[in-house]
Every structure is written in structure tokens, then in C-alpha cells.
């Protein structure tokens with residue numbers, strides 16, 4: 093699909109990669125509907141980008157957002173499924189000094205699953221249902237997975253969600269083929285955004301030192317892959333790792 097023909101929803105568009113994707117899409121002539129729980133953050137997006145508060149953990153919100161977006165853009169043929177959070181922690185941790193054993197909290201597990209797994213799946217369901225009801229084809233969905241999908245210490249909740257998104261990218265590509273909707277995923281490595289700025293500095297430095305290309309990634313590195321998934325009509329059901337070689 094051509095970028096200029098897109099009527100695209102971008103979730104988590106108030107900052108980081110989502111904001112970058114929304115900006116790049118708008119520059120290319122796409123119609124963009126940007127959603128985020130951080131409504132104030134959406135204000136920085138370029139003029140012409142439609143914006144509205146969206147909490148992907150709410151079924152009502154997701155449905156209402158998709159209906160509004162299709163109305164505002166005069167249709168809907170693409171979703172960049174980007175909203176995500178982290179709540180890192182070892183599943184079971186023994187403190188070196190005290191010997192005390194603690195565990196990942198139910199709340200941290202549930203929060204990450206609610207946004208990154210259930211919320212992301214909900215957005216695919218609602219967006220593709222809207223395309224199917226309107227008889228719109230072709231369509232495309234780009235899921236934001238993560239290289240953590242291969243397994244990563246301290247991220248049980250995040251790994252579960254991102255691995256599921258990658259596996260279901262295959263499921264949905266097969267399910268939506270009769271509807272004319274392709275589904276692809278991009279799995280970033282370590283990218284410079286507010287999400288990684290909030291990470292433990294030691295963990296962050298160790299990760300960056302392990303990147304073969306020798307630097308942290310930029311949102312633009314991931315945009316190139318998102319753009320590829322959108323533009324290449326022969327790409328379907330697969331997840332592209334874009335991690336500077338970090339996972340090998």
C-alpha cells in the first residue's frame with residue numbers, strides 16, 4: 093500500500109515511536125488518527141493529524157475510538173498498533189544481602205498484559221472489524237512486538253505479551269487474508285524513547301554495549317521497518333527484528 097493512500101490509526105502516539113510514526117505518516121500524505129491515554133501529549137503532533145484520548149485497556153474506548161477515527165478520516169485501512177508499557181521485575185528474586193525472596197506482583201503482571209496483550213489484540217479486532225464491515229480492502233496492520241519476544245530476563249510479563257503479538261501476527265494474517273487485510277509485526281531492540289530513558293541506567297548501558305552495530309536505535313530506524321511492512325504487499329504474517337544485531 094502507498095503511504096499517501098492510508099487512513100491509519102496510530103495508538104500510543106503521544107510520545108516516543110508512536111509520535112514519530114504519526115509524524116512520518118502525516119508528512120507522507122496519509123490521513124492519521126492518533127490516540128493515547130496521554131491526551132495532552134497528542135497536542136504536539138502536526139496540524140491535520142486527528143487526535144483523541146484512547147485507553148486501549150477499555151473495550152468501550154477502543155470501539156468508540158475506531159468509529160470516531162473512521163468518521164474523521166473518511167474511512168480506515170490501516171492500524172499501527174503501538175501503545176505499550178513496561179513494568180519490569182524478576183518473577184522470583186532473592187535479595188543478596190537479606191536473603192529475602194520477593195516475586196513479580198500480580199498488579200505488574202496484569203498491567204502489562206492489559207495494555208500490551210489484551211489492549212493490542214482488542215485494537216486489531218476493532219480496527220479489522222471496522223474494515224470488514226465497510227468492505228474496505230486492502231488493509232494492513234502493523235503490530236509493535238519487541239526482541240524481548242525471544243525471552244528476556246526481568247520481563248516475564250512483557251515477553252508474554254510481545255511473543256503473543258508475534259505469534260498472533262501469523263494467526264491474524266491467515267484469518268484476515270479473505271478480508272484483504274495483511275498483518276505484519278516489527279520487533280524493535282533497544283530504542284531511544286521515553287520508555288527506555290526510564291530504565292535502570294546500569295541495565296540500559298549493558299544492553300547498549302551488547303549491540304553489534306554499536307549504538308542505541310532511534311525511532312527512525314523502526315519507522316523504516318514499519319514503512320516496509322505497510323508498503324510491501326508481499327509481506328504478511330511475519331515479524332521483523334530490528335535490533336542492531338542484539339539478538340543473534
Ligand SMILES: NC(=O)c1ccc[n+]([C@@H]2O[C@H](COP(=O)([O-])OP(=O)(O)OC[C@H]3O[C@@H](n4cnc5c(N)ncnc54)[C@H](O)[C@@H]3O)[C@@H](O)[C@H]2O)c1
Pocket residue numbers: 103104105106107108109110127128129130133146147148149173174175176177207211236237238239279280281282283284285286287288
Ligand atoms: N523503546 C524500546 O526500546 C522498545 C523496544 C521494543 C519494543 N518497544 C515497543 O514499541 C512501542 C512504543 O514504545 P516507546 O518506546 O515509544 O514507548 P513510550 O513509553 O515512549 O510510548 C508509549 C506510548 O503508549 C501510551 N500508552 C500507554 N498505555 C496506553 C493505553 N492503555 N492506551 C493508549 N496508549 C497508551 C503512552 O502514554 C505513550 O505515549 C511499545 O509497544 C513498546 O513496547 C519499545
